Amino acid sequence: MTSRQYTTFEVANQLFGVDVAKVVEVLRFSEYTRVPLADKSVGGLINLRGQVMAAVDLGVRLGLEPRDMTKPSMNVIVNEEGEPISLLVDKIGDVVELQEDTFEPPPDTLAGPLRELIIGAFKLDSRLMLALDAKRAVHSASGAAKTAAR
Amino acid sequence: MPFSQVNPYRVDGTADEHRETNVDELDDIVQEFLVESHENLDQLDRDLVALEQHPDSRELLSSIFRTIHTIKGTSGFLAFHRLETVTHAGESLLSRLRDGAQSMNVESANALLRMVDTVRGLLAQIEEQGVEGEMEIQSVIEQVTACIEDGSGKPKAAPAAAAPAPAAPADEAPAAESAAEVPEPVAEVHPEPEPEPEPEPEPAHEESAANAPVPAPRGGPPGPAGPEPGEEGSAPQRRSVAESSIRVDVDLLDALMRLVGELVLTRNQLVRGVSEMSDPALTRTTQRLNLITSELQESVMKTRMQPIDQIWSKLPRVVRDLSSQLGRQIKLAMEGKDTELDRSLLESVKDPLTHLVRNAVDHGIEPPDVRRAAGKNPEGTLTLRAYHEGGHVVVEVADDGAGIDPDRVASTALDRGVITRDQLARMETSDIFQLLFQPGFSTAKKVTNVSGRGVGMDVVKTNIEKIGGTVDVDSTLGRGTTWRLTIPLTLAIIQALTVECSTEQYAIPQIAVDELVFVDGSSDKNIEHVSGAPVYRLRGKLLPLVHLDETLGLPRGSNDKDVYIAVLQAEGRRFGLVVDRVLNTEEIVVKPLATLLKDIGVYQGSTILGDGKVALILDVQSLARRSLLAAQAVERSGLAVDSQQAQGRAGSGNRLLITGVGDRRVAVPLDMVTRLEEFSVDKIERVGSREVVQYRGRILPLVRLAHLLGAYPAEDGDSVPVVVYSERGRSVALAVEKIVDIVEDSVETHSDLDDSGLTGSAVIQQRVTEMLDVRQAILAADVNFFDAIDEYADNYGGGLEEMSAV
Secondary structure, three states: EEEEEEEEEEEOEEEEEEEEEEEEEEEEEEOOOOOOOOOEEEEEEEEEOOOOEEEHHHHHHHHOOOOOOOOOOOEEEEEEOOEEEEEEEEEEEEOOOHHHHEEOOOOOOOOHHOOOOEEEEOOOOOOOEEEEEHHHHHHHHHHHHHHHHO | OHHHHHOEEEEEEEOOOHHHHHHHHHOOHHHHHHHHHHHHHHHHHHHHHHHHOOOOOOOHHHHHHHHHHHHHHHHHHHHHHHHHHHHHHHHHHHHHHOOOOOOOOOHHHHHHHHHHHHHHHHHHHHHOOOOOOOOOOOHHHHHHHHHHHHHHOOOOOOOHHOHHHHHHOOOOOOOOOOOOOOOOHHOOOOOOOOOOOOOOOHHHHHHHHOOOOOOOOOOOOOOOOOOOOOOOOOOOOOOOHHHEEEEEEEHHHHHHHHHHHHHHHHHHHHHHHHOOOOHHHHHHHHHHHHHHHHHHHHHHHHHHHOOOHHHHHHHHHHHHEEEEEHHEEEEEEEEEOOOEEEEHHHHHHHHHHHHHHHHHHHHHHOOOHHHHHOOOOOOOOEEEEEEEEEEEEEEEEEEEOOOOHHHHHHHHHEEEEEEOOHHHHOOOOOHHHHHHOOOOOOOOOOOOOOOOOOOOOHHHHHHOOOHHOEEEEEEEOOEEEEEEEEOOOOOOEEEEEEEEOOOOOEEEHHEEEEEEEEOOOOHHHHHHHOOEEEEEEOEEEEEEEHHHHHHHHOOOOOOOOEEEEEEEEOOOOOEEEEEEEEEEEEEEOOOOOHHHHHOOOOOEEEEEEOOOOOOEEEEEEHHHHHHHHHHHHHHOOOHHHHHHHHHHOOOOOOEEEEEOOOOOOEEEEEHHOEEEEEHHHEEEEOOOOOEEEHHHHHHEEEEHHHHHHHOOOOOOOOOEEEEEEEEEEEEEEEEOOOEOOOEEOHHHHOOOOOOOOEEEEEOOOEEEEEEEEEHHHHHOOOOOHHHHHHHHHHHHHHOOOHHHOO
């Protein structure tokens, strides 16, 4: 039985997880440089020990209002196709080890932005953990920017 | 010819003097050949050994064949005949093996390996003595040939094959014994010829030996002449080519560069922090770190630098071919061959430069009979010049040809509808020359197959701007044309102006910044609007404006009071960028933009400022396109023309720089001002009774207007404002006490009241202002100033009158 490790975090009271292998680090950050004209899911740019990376507000990707970027936020830094990018989340959770057989594809009833962002769901003891498709979460942000411009 | 592979850089690991010697003694081409051959030979060893295990591998055989073929070809070309003969023999055997005429066996392998060793030995001799020397090659050729003759699938008796093999190396130089097959320790028996035949295994070989169960034959170390690193300083030994330079992956250099960039930033932050702590010991350490970091940065940057000669070296041929084709006589002069540029930039400069050179040959320099008729030397001179200036590399292509006629450019532009008559009326000569960079613009009377098809100058400009550079042209009718490319030293670190807008900081590449203007809210000079588009009256001309906050979709800040305008230049347009504040000029490390943000278009990158904050770098080209709207609004309204006419009525249109000298006001025509500088007082040195300053690597004579005009000088402050005038490479500095303003000259208020050193006086801004006799002032600083320039003109073009007849 194969198992995988997931880093979990909460956005909009919903538990998400990304494959541990993709996560570079998790840290709280408070200084963001605004990027005018960027999609509103781009919270800003951060300087992580000399590396400049964009921070994507997952809340906005889920249809919420942008968070207040003047306050510290939790960053989950993931490596997406060689480029590090930060995901802004509400709260960081544990690293959990999950069995493949608890995995289920996204339920058919699930609609809206959330459906596009997840690979599927894992049934934990007390709640569901949605496996985030980090690539989509990052790149549909730029896609959304194009749509917005139209 | 595989002399240079494009990807890896060559890095010198040698102290300069070593390299110097090598360069002196060996032609560059031979040196390249040696380095490359050594690398190829190591590869060959590995391939041959691998081949013994996979005797049927076509791929390996082809690769080996190609390598030997390359060495053979090049050695033939360089007239190393012994080397050519040996490789030829090897090639014959290899081609049979490759074509399947015979298959690989132990004898063939031995013979080939021995051949490789012989080649190595010959190379070592070439490197050491510059010639092949008298090395014995016959036996190895025989051995190789023997394999060809009887190797037709029928294995020879082992003893028979082994017998000649050990015998041969004993009487022969490069220690080419096949250790695998030869049980006797013949390896140690080396009579005379080999320079240093110690079979010391080099680290590089261990890997190949480890890969192979059959130890590769080793003997003559690849580096000739004493390859031991721990050499006593007995004789002035030089390092071999293979040791003094190594090939390094570009990615590694890029990574190093990035790391150094980080180090620079960290250093900046540390220095800032420590300066507030006043701990002497820590301060010293920080200073040291500071120095080391700067040096490290410089060294790492150097690894990516290559002399511009790399691209220049191809141009003599281009010029020669073209000029004979076009019936021109041209002398090509090159100054500053050693000027170095980042390799990636060098690549981007190559095509534009070649284009400019072709253009100069075709359109710049006249045919000999035309030149003779004009009283010029029938042989034209094309000068390539490269030098450093203010953190940039300037590359000039100058010809002493016919020059560009601004009127013809203007009329062509009118015909093509590129500009309107109204626009033309407002243009200065330099603006007219800028039209040459418009797409599809060519003034060539006839289209030749060399140039004149209207593709070109715009491409040159686009390509140079893409790497953060600029292109200018300067031309005197009848005397010649100078094209000037200003290129950043490197792409990774640039000079930038930091500005603030809506509380965020942005960086603007300094090369695009022409000047900065402060719009004082309390004065009546303000930002105006023409058909809703913002403009600013800059010295009588309307400058289209772009508000940065508006462009970025930010809430509009101040109501255009107390703001700064950065006057920027890009895509042939000048426009003003309105920002809240101008902060600083600093060196920044350019970081790529996150993929996510590339589509926005207004940013060209990001950077980390000294305080650790991320700032976006603005893309000036893209902003320039946005300024188009404002510019067009100005056109439509025709107001620009009105203002010009109004100005024409009010004054002569000349602009004056008003300076303060003692309690007097002295005006200098702005045409005679090349630059305004401020020199700190302790920078002023003396040559005899004259004052001078060091300026851009030269000695700049300095004259104080207060002394010249007999004014009562005020006390020197910490620094002296200076008006610099330059012409044809000569400069003088006129020290004043204060820069007051720049105003429009108005003739009505002129009076001929004057005094020594003045040409008259005028009432400007309700005050009597003296008009400086600049020529006299310049002569006071440098008696030879104009002579030298005339001389220059004489040398390079003859008399002006004759020229204008052309």
